[in-house]
Each structure stands twice: as structure tokens, then as C-alpha cells.
Amino acid sequence: MERYRDIVPDFEAFKAVLHRPLFNCCRINTLKMERAKLLERLDEKGVGWKIFDWYPFGLKLDVESPGKLLENLLGYIHIQEELSMVPPLLLDPQPGEVVLDLCASPGSKTTQISQMMNNRGLVIANEPSLARLTPLRSNCERLGVLNVAITRYDGRNFPRGSFDRVLVDAPCSSEGRERRGPGILARSNRKRSLDLQKLQIGLLKNATRLAKPKGVVIYSTCTYAPEENELVVEKVLDDARLERISIPGLKDCPGITEWNGETMRDDLSNCARYYPHINDTGGFFVAKLIKN
């Protein structure tokens, strides 16, 4: 973790916040329930809530086991980390489009994309792990999703397509989840990140190939390691350009352009880094690419 001292603003505040647990959050599933009605139901039950400053369908919940809420069992809400709702928002899928979610399980983002498309068009949710297909299917069913087809390719070899939008929510070292599972940061190291990097580059390169010209590719991780973030994105910048990210109500830090004494491309600052002490969230990284 000390290796991030120079890139994380106010490093002491960052370290301090990691010991504080996170709010439970959920997304309102408008495929099954209107937002106003859902909020009314929570009020009736005496469950406290606060809408995110940056996204009207995201809520912080003041309840210990949100998964046990009837609203969750019936698919009116989906328990989802606050920043996990960022990539679909940036992907900005439209009803009728054809979208690929290359690393899909358990489907928090798949189902959010489906909701944004109003159950129209098509989302291909790809997940190679057999064990992880069950939660993906189960979440799609519970949330009333009708526009998702599931495939099981290694994302690096997903064969063909010409997608309007592609999401790569890559497997990563998950350092940004420290507030949910203390110890992750302590176990993380550069060697592990470099191993993951090979996979991540393979996934992002294939995703870029699969997008149609001018199509959108979102790359996201829940980790701080530049090896898994900017240094991955850098590898596709011959085929796509980075678009600056800015979400009103959610503070981001620019992607880094210098690491381990080496200077990287300037436009990598268009990526967004989210730190836990700045918005009181987990940690996250996201890049928005437009294919040439």
C-alpha cells in the first residue's frame, strides 16, 4: 500500500478511512418497480435511505441485512456497491442497441445495463466461470431481465461481433474493496498485479476489436494498481481515444501519467480514479474509450 503514497491525494486520510465500514447500497430496479413507489415502501417499513448525489437510482440504505429485505427478494432493488453503478452510466446504453458485457457475473452491471435499455435491444453477458453462471442467471431472473443472452467464452477469445458498446469490468486485485474485506491491500503486490495485467490487456484488446467503429468501450476495475489500470488502457490507444470522464456530484481524480519513475501518455489523465476518502465509497478506476 505504501507504494501508492505519491499518487493518492491526502494519503493519511486515505489510510484512516479504510478502517471505517461502508454503507450498504442498492439500485432501484425500474424494470419492476417505480422509484417513487419503492421509496414509499422503504418509508413505510422505517428503512432509512439516501439517494446518491450523482445517480437517482442509487441509494444508501440504513439497514443491517439489505439482502433480506422483501424488496430485494422480489427484485425491486439490487444490492450493489455505489461505484459499481458508474461503468453502466458511462457506457450509456440505449434501448435497441447491441451491448457486450465481457466479464459479467454476478451481473450487477449487466442488469443495470438492461434496465437502462428498458429491456429492449440485446445485452450479451459473457462469463467463462461455470460456478459463476448460477448467480448471473439468478440475478437476471430475479430482476425481471428479458434482453440478456449469456455466453461462456474466455473474454480474450470471444469470437466475433460488432457491438455498439462493450464493457470490460475486469478481474482485478480488488484493492478498492478493502472496506468490505480488510486485509486485501496488505496482501496485494506488484507481482500479482503484473500477472493480472496480461489477462486484462488481452480482454481490453479483444473488447476494442469487438466494438464497431466509433463504438464505446468502458474499462473498469476496483483497484488502485496502475499496472492494472492506466498501463492496461495505454495498450489500446492506437485503436481508440480516451474521453474525459466527469460525473456531476461524484469527485474523481485524474488518471496518472507517471509511475515508477516512468512517464506515460498525457491523455491517460482522462481516466478517472475514485478514492474512498473523497466520496466516502470504495475505490475504483474507469476509462472511457471511443474506437477509431
Place this chain on the structure above:
Amino acid sequence: MNSSEVAGLWQSRFGIPEKAFAGYRFFRKAQSVWMISGSELPDLSYEALGMRIMNLKDRPWKPTTCALQILGKHATKNLVHLNDSQAMIFLEGKSLPIESNLEPGYVVVLYREEVLGCGLYSHGIVISQLPKERRTTSCS
């Protein structure tokens, strides 16, 4: 299976209008029927297509709870409305005595105008068909 074959079955049991099925495509795999939005499917090898909506193995055919939660709001017959305490029991996955003159078979179970899921009615009893992972645990 084509859309009107599927719609015909749901129409005759639940009175759901055919237009609720417009714009979707249906696939039959073994004894299950799947429903997915009408877009062209790229040439890929698929694990699942949309939502599993019904099982044709037994007589009568059985609707899935997840499909009823979406389509059941259009139903006009074979509905069971529960009160507070009945809804709690149904959500725990248990059986309920219900006085009614329904036709025996699968029914849409509602509470406060919202579909809870699928029940099986016969001889004055509704048996909850909620999948295990969608049940509440009893608090007593």
C-alpha cells in the same frame, strides 16, 4: 415455439392478452420455454437466452415465478389476492387454506396489487411455488 402458441397458453389459463408477448422471441429447449427481446441474435454459442418462463413437462404446464412477476400484472383470471398474514406465509414457501371456486392448477398470487409469484391451487389450498432462494425465513 412461436409467439402466438405461447401467448395462447397464457391467455387461456390467466387471460393475459397476446400483446403482452409482442416484440419477444421464444425458444424451446427440452421441456422449458425461454423468452427474450426480439433483437437479432449474433451467431454465437449461447448458455441461456433471456428468461425461462414455463415448463411443459407436467400437465398442466407450469409458469415460473420470475415470469409471473413480469407477465402476471396483465392476468385477469386464476388470481389469488392475499391479506397481510397470508402473504407472510406464502413468502415463507408454505401452504395456505384459501376459500375460493378457482379452477385447480397454477395461479397468480398477489398482495396489494403486486405479483408475489406462482401458487398451486387445489381443494381449498394454495401451495407456494416460490423458489427456495426467493423465500423469506420465518421470524417466529
